[in-house]
Amino acid sequence: MQRKKSLFHRQTHYNMLLKATDGFSSRNLLGSGSFGSVYKGMLDGKMIAVKVLNLQQRGGSKSFMAECETLKNIRHRNLVGILTACSSIDFQRNEFKALVYEYMPNGNVERWLYDDRNLSLLQRLDLAIDVAHALNYLHHECGNLIVHCDLKPSNILLDNDMVARVADFGLSKVLSQPLHPNQSSSIGVRGTIGYVAPEYGVGSGASPEADIYSYGILLLELVTRRRPTDYMFKEGFNLHMYAKAALPDQVLQIVDSTLMEDESDDEAGEMEPRTQQAMLQKREECMMLMVKIRVACSSHLPHERMKINEALSVLLKAKNMLCSPRHRGNFPRGA
Template identity: 65%
Template sequence: MDFQRKDFKALVYEFMPNGSLDRWLHQDGNLSLLQRVDLAIDVAHALNYLHHECGNSIVHCDLKPNNILLHHDMVARVSDFGLAKVLARPLHPNQSSSVAVRGTIGYVAPEYGLGAEASPKADIYSYGILLLELMTSKRPTDNMFMEENLHMYSKDALHDRVLKIVDSTLLEHENEEVESSEIKTQVVLQNREECITLVVKIGVACSNQLPCDRMKISDVIIELQEARKILLISKQRQTFSTITQM
């Protein structure tokens, strides 16, 4: 009952003590590369469950950092299903709707602006933008994206300057870690660059303009786990080298 002793219905979520991913990316700004990859994998598993494992496919329609909440152990949970759509039947490829654009500017799939029905591929687009934001700490609505968008900005950097678009605090954190252990091996640094590049590639592939060109969420999970493996191998080499020098 409310303060007037009238009955009302409430949707109650489990309390997430670490708040939203948006806060950690744009206020606290101290997520390590491994934490970012782990969070990306958590969200990918959540999408895979919604799209393929919970009976009728559920499209979230508003995936963004503010709707990713973090548990006390920093495990990510997808929240806020206010715009979610349950797909109880197969969609015709040319089916359209007059429903207003679903989602948040910057994260919403371009086909929604053309009246397309809610679809898992649109969630994949939002997820791709989320991945790129995870690595760059730049919002898709940043003022710098007046003539291009976060997708094109990241895609253009894939050739030879990925590290220049990555969150600078992330690079500083990783470099300090290498220096503190007195390990200067090029292999460790190359592994980290390989991990970052792979995650950015996945983000770009997921946020392609055409839905048919976007990755499948099952493939995203496999590729992200590979990126995590590359990073863990790097950390294991660091630890081993530190022990042998003692």
């Protein structure tokens, strides 16, 4: 689903963004990364997020260009929309580059997972479906093949309706044609430890399969609430192996315990024991299916990974399984 084009058409200058963010005040700082810091602000009566590039950091300018090139012609419900870019000079005559995005009021998925905000099973399933839609669009529907290269929970933002939006395309690659996963590339592909596909470590070029690996790890993290860099993962043992070893009979032992106590419990007391048991079984079957998909996406070998459209199809079936006719009306979000 494509989004409407930005309403911002005029050129944006440094002083405009300085004023919009109250002087890039620490009170408005949303977060910082390798290539810059993000501030919330107000421009023309609209809440915005301003990513100020750190041009002293190696790769900062390249990240700015990559993000501009990637985002200038793409629009999708599950991508954070870019409103405008700023290439200017500050009051000290230093080069200044920034990107202006739609503001996402509900922050990122990482904070929801680990700051005790308690995402329900249905919400996590919706997030998984949203990100799958975004990847399917980038890999197959937007004209050029776009590889994100840094998919992780902190790069998945949530709008006012808790719809997931993929963000931060600073490492993305626009490919005129797909590279074979084993084909080497002269362009160094970087990402985040724990989410980087194994083939990147041996110099393979950017590929959709590498994004699928990161997606699989992201989804395993959603279900288990364990980071891929958790202390228990060492000496060759990783999150993928942890989940795979639990299939098929021990899945409930590795999933986040709060998933067995989500929003449907409020109504459980009004149901007959048989109905309660049927709901519990549906939830368990859904979690089993979700773990299977995630393991299939994060296989070590690229050619063994599930295709994103296949993963999306199975996730939609899982949601249909979870949302019985009785409850479907309570959840207005659609896939």
